[in-house]
Amino acid sequence: MQKITHLAATTVVIPQDNVDTDQIIPGRFLTTTSSEGFGDALFRDWRFDENDQPRPDFVLNQPAASSAGILVGGRNFGCGSSREHAPWAIRDFGFKAVISSKLADIFSSNAQKCGLLPVVVSEELHRWLLDNPGAEVKIDVEQRHIEAGPHAETFPLDGFAQHCFLNGVDALGFLLEQDAAINRFESQRG
Amino acid sequence: MASPQSLFEKIWAAHEVVGETPTTPGVLYIDLHLTHEVTSPQAFAMLRERGLKVRRPDLTLATIDHSTPTLPARDGRRPYVTEQARTQVATLRENCRDFGITLHDWDSAYRGIVHVIGPELGATSPGKTIVCGDSHTSTHGAFGALAFGIGATEVGHVLATQCVLQRKPKSMRITIDGELGAGVTAKDLILHIIGTIGVSGGTGHVIEYAGSTIESLDMEQRMTVCNMSIEAGARAGMIAPDQKTFDYLRGRPLSPEGEAFDAAVERWRELRSDEGASFDREVRINAADIAPTITYGTHPGMVVPITESIPAPADASEEKALEYMGLDAGQSMIGTKVNVVFVGSCTNSRISDLRAAAEQLRGRKVHPDVTMLVVPGSEQVYRAAEEEGLHQVFIDAGAQWRLPGCSMCLSMNGDIVPEGALAISTSNRNFEGRQGPGSRTLLASPAAAAAAAVAGCVADPRVNTSEAA
Ligand code: SF4
DSSP states (O other), X not given: OOOOSEEEEEEEEEOOTTOBHHHHSOGGGTTOOXXXXXXGGTTHHHHBOTTSOBOTTSGGGSHHHHHOOXXXXXXXXXXXXXXXXXXXXXXXXXXXXXXEXXXXXXXXXXXXXXXXXXXXXXXXXXXXXXXXXXXEEEEETTTTXXXXXXXXXXXXXXXXXXXXXXXXXXXXXXXXXXXXXHHHHHHHHO | OOOOOOHHHHHHHHHEXXXXXXXXXEEEEOSEEEEOTTTSHHHHHHHHHHTOOOSOGGGEEEEOOSSOOSSOOBXXXXXXXXXXXXXXXXXHHHHHHHHTOEEEOTTOTTOBOHHHHHHHHTOSOTTOEEEESSGGGGGGGGGTOEEEEOOHHXXXXXXXXXXXXXXXXXXXXXXXXXXXXXXXXXXXXXHHHHHHHOTTTTTTEEEEEESHHHHHSOXXXXXXXXXXXXXXXXXXXEOOOOHHHHHHHTTOTTSOOXXXXXXXXXXXXXXXXXXXXXXXXXXXXXXXXXXXXXXXXXXXXXXEETTSBOOOOSSHHHHHHHHHHTOOTTOBSTTOBOSEEEEOTTTSOSHHHHHHHHHHHTTOOOOTXXXXXXXXXXXXXXXXXXXXXXXXHHXXXXXXXXXXXXXXXXXXSSOOOOTTOEEEESSSOOOTTTTSTTXXXXXXXXXXXXXXXXXXXXXXXXXXXXXXX
């Protein structure tokens, strides 16, 4: 997993509430056995028309998107399925963080595990970000602090997830270290 | 005396290998890991890369369901939608062989949708922790298990260590009391609940469904309710086990036998929320308020009683949803023309669901403008339906009787709703394009879906049944 300690990047805004994982990556792209190269499938049916031609008015097709590092979504972003392909696609497109006022549970947990930083902000900051697409945002993972325009606040980030981001390590290492405890648990249950 | 505990807390406590701390999540032991072809290949690849084994292949169970064709083999060859889909299934086969995992492949009498076969096999049972790389794992909570969906990385964690890292979720109890009206089904109940608490109303919570209405439901209906917990944003949904649960499990292939079963039942009886157990949130619902219910938007919280008209959009997102659906506020749902009818998915593809659909279709015809697919949830359901002659009812009516699988629920196997077409579906998600690019979906019960197939438009299933009687 890639280390993220600080982030300073511009945003792309997808303002709709309840953007689900079928929009982020439609089911038909899930037949692969790989975990990379999903960038092209990101928001596929919003980005491309029936003839696979880019829809010029969709934000991800606009020049600013290619240099943006942060995706701002509407409330309850990432609801729907448990497909980790959704955060993989966002990461593969080039985003490092996703911001909303509410992120769906499994999406948020999956994002942490693949090195995409989930940031839940206040309604106030969220509104400001929705109203100011392309804004420059600064995130400090160690301080769990975010700054954008006139706003500065802290955001919740699980202590363990923070550790993984700051050190660029994944969770499996920690879990494998619990081997003795798992053995004990199994033998106690018989 | 120990403080009263909820069902969820009891199961959680019994599986905590290492408790959580502010800087580390808890380590939770998993009793049953279900897996399928879509969310497992990356996890197995990780195991190979790191030279790890599957810790407990005996607690792992695999099936093929998502990418599998529902049309029969031709010249000995299954008609997979793409070679990639064929490879995905072959990859699971290889992984199961190499890592010693039981796979319910094409030749198994128990192959089917992962959430349908777990209970059928008796692999699902009260008090277990159950995970699968699939959000509808909540289905298994109907048996008093703590069952939730995980991502592909976590699938790898469970394969390697039989554990997941978790922070303890919050708890919510939804109590539903009273009798459901005639023709009101478990699907209507859960759609009504999602409409009431909202699609993110359960976020961060495990829901326990309780009350006299829940107790009156049979196991298949309880599965339908728990199945859609995720559509309310919840991690899991669960129902305390009772005599119906035990009766369902007795004699299943993986259930304990004889005295061991009776001993298990004694333990299972303890699995209920104690009097006075506390929940982070409580919701009460009156069963009498629930009508046959249908969605009209692009998320499962946009619901109305089937006899009512579409409400005015509450915000820009709902406005966009209506625009996508090609429906107008004020328009009545009854009479809305549909093009495709899908009876299937882990929500509603069990034998009682097929019976409810068949009841609407017996002696009638699917409307000439409608394509209807009936896809049983498993080989067991398929056989049971054929024994009862339900398949003949569907075929005689002009519906397509297919092989078990997820099929048109997420349309990754090639069974798709055409661009722009409106489908009424017994599945669980009505997201934009869920059933194929440009497809539009109304979610409803099997009876409502079949009634619409006959009418060619949304129809009240209660009216159809009484006419037939
Ligand atoms: S039937 Fe649909 S919701 Fe259920 S497991 Fe299959 S794809 Fe997922």
